[in-house]
Amino acid sequence: MRKISADWIVPVSGAPVPGGVVIVDYDGKIISVDNREQFDNAGLEIHTGIICPGFINAHCHLELSYMHSKIPEHVGMAKFIIDLIDYRNGFRLSGESHYPEIIYDAIRRSEKEMQENGIVAVGDISNDTYTFDFKINSSLKYHTFVECFGFYPENAGKYFIQSLNIFQEARNKNLSASITPHAPYSVPPELFRLIFSFTENHPPIFSFHSQESKAENDFFETGSGDFTKVFGHFRLPLSIFQSTGKNSLQSVLPFFPEKKKLMLVHNTRSDSSDFELAARLNPETYFCTCPNANLYIQNSLPDYSHWKNYPDRICIGTDSLASNHQLSVLEEMKTIQRHDASVSTHQLVQWSTLNGAHFFGWDKELGSITPGKKPGLNLITDMDEEMKFTSASKVVKLI
Numbered sequence: 001m002r003k004i005s006a007d008w009i010v011p012v013s014g015a016p017v018p019g020g021v022v023i024v025d026y027d028g029k030i031i032s033v034d035n036r037e038q039f040d041n042a043g044l045e046i047h048t049g050i051i052c053p054g055f056i057n058a059h060c061h062l063e064l065s066y067m068h069s070k071i072p073e074h075v076g077m078a079k080f081i082i083d084l085i086d087y088r089n090g091f092r093l094s095g096e097s098h099y100p101e102i103i104y105d106a107i108r109r110s111e112k113e114m115q116e117n118g119i120v121a122v123g124d125i126s127n128d129t130y131t132f133d134f135k136i137n138s139s140l141k142y143h144t145f146v147e148c149f150g151f152y153p154e155n156a157g158k159y160f161i162q163s164l165n166i167f168q169e170a171r172n173k174n175l176s177a178s179i180t181p182h183a184p185y186s187v188p189p190e191l192f193r194l195i196f197s198f199t200e201n202h203p204p205i206f207s208f209h210s211q212e213s214k215a216e217n218d219f220f221e222t223g224s225g226d227f228t229k230v231f232g233h234f235r236l237p238l239s240i241f242q243s244t245g246k247n248s249l250q251s252v253l254p255f256f257p258e259k260k261k262l263m264l265v266h267n268t269r270s271d272s273s274d275f276e277l278a279a280r281l282n283p284e285t286y287f288c289t290c291p292n293a294n295l296y297i298q299n300s301l302p303d304y305s306h307w308k309n310y311p312d313r314i315c316i317g318t319d320s321l322a323s324n325h326q327l328s329v330l331e332e333m334k335t336i337q338r339h340d341a342s343v344s345t346h347q348l349v350q351w352s353t354l355n356g357a358h359f360f361g362w363d364k365e366l367g368s369i370t371p372g373k374k375p376g377l378n379l380i381t382d383m384d385e386e387m388k389f390t391s392a393s394k395v396v397k398l399i
């Protein structure tokens, strides 16, 4: 049995406990959270900082880890997509017979990095099968979103079969997996219908990149703007895309099922009416932010003032190393609080633990320091006197 104490315990299931003590058995199971007065200090592990549950990285693309530092920063969304696809295609065609090993090595390093950064579970996007064998044997918990996309409406059946094959490989390896649409501009209505008529998802939860840039909204509203460059670069005729006169989210939400859990990812350009619409059409909608990826790609962040109206529905992701310098939920929380000091540490810890656990259905075990759970325990050091993050704040995985 370990009796662990710190300046604050943030159990998430209840209010932060100043100077609290967490009792944990040797298996990592929480026995109790108490006040320190009841204990003799001699029997305690006492730390400086706050203790919170293990983090849930709600949005990652582990298979893209080999693109670390390869894609230029601050180029805007359209150019980023072009650069990323060109890099991937060039890499595959480079004739490097050892390219899968480079991908595997990067995945291995990223998994280790996430573990060291106190992440215990991951919602991971896969367009391929490279990560599957790592996931089978990992100490991290995973849900794999097999991401489906393709631009030509007449080829929707072909795109779906490709995703189905990847999904079946995941399920053959007993991985938790679902087929999910990529983004508004890359999924024609025919493909949405195929994706949402599929009933073998395990469990049926969905992720969707949404309103990541102004260019995405412009493209739907007027059929013009930066996204025409993406179509031009890849020689896609603009006639295959139908603008709607509405923003991207409003244009595609009617395709989504009403009561299935949906995680809208990025929402960098979503306003309060977009959030209200999504939550009204489907009360099971969650909103995920990946601020460091937003900074990397377009040097801008969401306006979090209306995010706080959905305290139980916000999650935090790192996105991939193609658009981030590290895979660390703590670094994402620091960025949010630096940008908007009114978001409390307690709120941020809830966004990065319990909310994700609820979304993925992992809340029996993870997400809060509650007796009976095995959430993992993180110590965050170098907080300021008001329990806010500083640029020096670090995470140490205690369990």
Ligand SMILES: [Zn+2]
Pocket: 059, 060, 061, 125, 209, 265, 319, 320
């Ligand atoms: Zn992403």
